[in-house]
Amino acid sequence: MREPPYQTVQKPYGRALVELARQREDVVCLSGDLTRQCEVDLFRDELPDRFVHAGMAEANMIGMAGAMAREGLNPFVHTFGVFATRRPLDQIVNAVAYPNLPVRLIGFMPGISSPGGPSHQAIEDIALMRALPNMTVIDVADAAEITQIVPLIADHPGPVYLRLKRGEIPVIFDEDRRVSLEQAQVISTGDEVAIFTNGMMLSAALAAASTLRGRGVRVAVVNVPVIKPLDVDTVVRVARSARAVVTAENHSIIGGLGSAVAETLAEAGLGRTLRRVGLRDTFAEGALSGPYLFERYGLTTQHIIDAAWNALDRTDEPPAAAATPVEAGEYAPV
Amino acid sequence: MTRSLSPTRATAIPAPRHDAARVATGIRLRALRMVAPQGFGYLGQALSAAETLAVLCAELFRPGVDRFVCSPGHYIVAAYAVAAEVGLLDPEELAAYGQNGSRVEAIGTERSPAVDLTCGSLAQGLSGGVGFAYTDRLRGREEEADAPHTFVLCSDGELEEGQLWEAALFAAHHRLGRLTVVLDANNSQVDGPVDGITTLEPIGEKWAAHGWHVAELDGHDLDALRHAYADALSATRPSVIIARTSTRHGLDCLPPDADGHFIKLPPDLANQAFTELEARYA
Numbered sequence: 001m002r003e004p005p006y007q008t009v010q011k012p013y014g015r016a017l018v019e020l021a022r023q024r025e026d027v028v029c030l031s032g033d034l035t036r037q038c039e040v041d042l043f044r045d046e047l048p049d050r051f052v053h054a055g056m057a058e059a060n061m062i063g064m065a066g067a068m069a070r071e072g073l074n075p076f077v078h079t080f081g082v083f084a085t086r087r088p089l090d091q092i093v094n095a096v097a098y099p100n101l102p103v104r105l106i107g108f109m110p111g112i113s114s115p116g117g118p119s120h121q122a123i124e125d126i127a128l129m130r131a132l133p134n135m136t137v138i139d140v141a142d143a144a145e146i147t148q149i150v151p152l153i154a155d156h157p158g159p160v161y162l163r164l165k166r167g168e169i170p171v172i173f174d175e176d177r178r179v180s181l182e183q184a185q186v187i188s189t190g191d192e193v194a195i196f197t198n199g200m201m202l203s204a205a206l207a208a209a210s211t212l213r214g215r216g217v218r219v220a221v222v223n224v225p226v227i228k229p230l231d232v233d234t235v236v237r238v239a240r241s242a243r244a245v246v247t248a249e250n251h252s253i254i255g256g257l258g259s260a261v262a263e264t265l266a267e268a269g270l271g272r273t274l275r276r277v278g279l280r281d282t283f284a285e286g287a288l289s290g291p292y293l294f295e296r297y298g299l300t301t302q303h304i305i306d307a308a309w310n311a312l313d314r315t316d317e318p319p320a321a322a323a324t325p326v327e328a329g330e331y332a333p334v
Numbered sequence: 335m336t337r338s339l340s341p342t343r344a345t346a347i348p349a350p351r352h353d354a355a356r357v358a359t360g361i362r363l364r365a366l367r368m369v370a371p372q373g374f375g376y377l378g379q380a381l382s383a384a385e386t387l388a389v390l391c392a393e394l395f396r397p398g399v400d401r402f403v404c405s406p407g408h409y410i411v412a413a414y415a416v417a418a419e420v421g422l423l424d425p426e427e428l429a430a431y432g433q434n435g436s437r438v439e440a441i442g443t444e445r446s447p448a449v450d451l452t453c454g455s456l457a458q459g460l461s462g463g464v465g466f467a468y469t470d471r472l473r474g475r476e477e478e479a480d481a482p483h484t485f486v487l488c489s490d491g492e493l494e495e496g497q498l499w500e501a502a503l504f505a506a507h508h509r510l511g512r513l514t515v516v517l518d519a520n521n522s523q524v525d526g527p528v529d530g531i532t533t534l535e536p537i538g539e540k541w542a543a544h545g546w547h548v549a550e551l552d553g554h555d556l557d558a559l560r561h562a563y564a565d566a567l568s569a570t571r572p573s574v575i576i577a578r579t580s581t582r583h584g585l586d587c588l589p590p591d592a593d594g595h596f597i598k599l600p601p602d603l604a605n606q607a608f609t610e611l612e613a614r615y616a
Contacts, residue, residue: 028472050472060500063461064468067451071469091497094455095462099444 001187004203005330006170012143013106013164014039016150017076018046024154028068030054032061032079037166038108040078058088065103066095074102074154080114081107081122081163085129096159097132103159105129109166110139111250112279112293113200117286122163123279127255129161130228136181137228139163139199139249139257142172145225148179156181165200170331172203184231186238190218193308194242196235196261198224201248201277201299204333207321208248208304215319217308230260236268244273244311248304253278275307294334301333352392354556356615357419358384362584363611364415368431369597370604375432375440378581378594380412382520382553383487386577387416389559390485390516394567397422401466403486404452405459408595409518410442413487417448457495460486460515464501467513467572476512483512483567491523493534499544505572506545514566515546515574518553522581522594541574553577554584586610 021027021043029043030052044051054061058079065075077084084107085092096103107125114120129137136156140149146169153160177185184196188209197205202223209219220238224231239245245265247258258276265272279297287293294300301321309318324332365380395402404413414431417423427447430436437445442452451462463486470476470484492498505513519537521528528534538550547569549562559577566573581594587606588597599607 057500059497060461060504063458064465067462067465068469090455094453
């Protein structure tokens with residue numbers, strides 16, 4: 001595990017997909033007019049015979065991908081998360097999820113990482129996809145996870161929704177990180193508060209845990225890249241050993257990781273104070289930068305610290321998150 | 335725009351494997367048997383599409399090679415019926431139509447026999463058909479001797495959905511010549527006649543403007559359908575056969591105001607219908 005500020009890399013997904021496709025002839029790449037933005041300009045240039053410009057027509061793109069999967073192809077479908085989920089939802093239900101076909105929906109620019117306003121901010125994509133039977137739902141945190149998850153999902157027999165950060169991708173994990181579709185990753189253990197997180201909030205959760213430990217709080221951090229099917233055993237085991245639970249996700253607190261953990265705790269009969277960090281049932285807004293929105297809508301390291309403090313019934317002043325200065329090409333959580 | 339009503343044909347018409355006229359009557363009779371026990375149902379769809387499906391399945395369609403997409407799941411009754419007529423489905427299965435636990439469901443699903451794809455949520459079938467045809471291109475199958483052809487049954491009401499036109503644009507851009515839409519233009523949708531809900535005309539010009547080969551004809555005229563299919567099979571662009579049809583065709587006892595989308599069949603009317611169709615089928 002590396003320390004912030006994290007180095008970043010460009011297009012780890014695009015490279016991983018080309019690598020995969022060189023080894024597997026069944027892989028085809030569909031793009032909805034966001035080819036460079038979804039890193040598949042690499043695929044278009046390297047393997048043009050298996051690249052499909054679907055144009056700005058997401059409904060049709062999903063329907064075609066479903067038929068291609070019926071024919072034995074392994075379609076990877078690319079657009080922004082909003083256009084990959086909320087726009088063609090009925091098509092995903094009928095052409096992909098219900099027939100349980102191996103279509104991989106790759107939705108870039110998750111949550112409020114986009115300053116482009118509610119039309120471009122996928123704040124409920126996980127909730128929508130999680131509600132669909134057969135669908136596997138994934139939100140990975142860094143380049144190492146991305147590189148590994150691509151061949152893993154290519155082997156999965158059913159449909160997958162993979163949510164990916166756009167642009168500079170931090171390298172948080174060392175090369176020995178092994179991503180699993182079945183198991184969440186217990187990064188650290190601690191018997192006071194357990195933080196469950198994934199995707200872009202992982203680095204913030206790690207920073208929050210570090211600050212909390214500085215005040216003597218015993219913190220467990222669990223990275224949950226696969227939101228569905230959820231690794232219920234790990235969630236229950238870690239939560240059982242803690243007094244309080246915090247979830248942190250770049251998504252609405254309704255229907256995503258926080259909801260999945262809440263359902264799991266309740267069904268296990270495990271009474272733990274739970275605080276969910278995420279968008280609190282609100283649309284965000286357009287802005288100049290994503291970090292501004294993370295501050296404004298409560299998705300920062302400090303918000304996780306405050307949530308843990310509150311969940312532990314602490315009445316004294318919570319510690320302040322440490323600022324991590326970043327140079328160009330580096331990444332640190334807000 | 336190409337009109338297939340022209341009498342001169344260059345394309346040879348293959349020898350039939352079944353009598354299309356009898357198959358069309360059989361589709362109507364079998365659909366009646368499926369729908370009548372419930373007293374209502376999707377009989378009108380089978381009445382309007384009987385000839386288009388009869389010619390396709392009795393004379394052209396190659397099971398195991400070609401693909402058949404029944405885009406409007408409500409038409410699945412006609413797909414079941416024609417499959418039973420040409421020996422692709424055990425006729426005894428049809429008795430379970432719409433019953434609890436049956437795979438022969440009233441609105442087509444993943445379990446539905448006799449089709450490669452069907453969609454209860456309307457206007458999604460053409461995208462699937464395009465996906466099939468484009469897969470053949472990716473695999474280089476279009477030039478093979480037994481290159482598959484993909485047939486997609488659509489209804490005129492589906493033209494109201496935007497996705498269908500997305501698929502039409504894609505197919506034309508890529509000149510998917512081994513894709514044929516059979517458009518059952520029966521002017522019937524749930525709320526009434528299609529032309530009273532949304533003006534779709536000129537339907538032929540719309541498809542032609544999208545880059546498709548267009549044939550427009552009386553969808554109950556077997557010879558006109560044969561020629562249109564032959565042209566579609568030899569076209570280098572995707573083809574649409576606009577079959578102008580009626581949801582009451584071939585069943586004279588139906589009242590003129592019968593609701594074509596969801597025909598009511600009280601016992602007296604059902605008995606008249608059985609008498610009429612069984613006499614014609616015999």
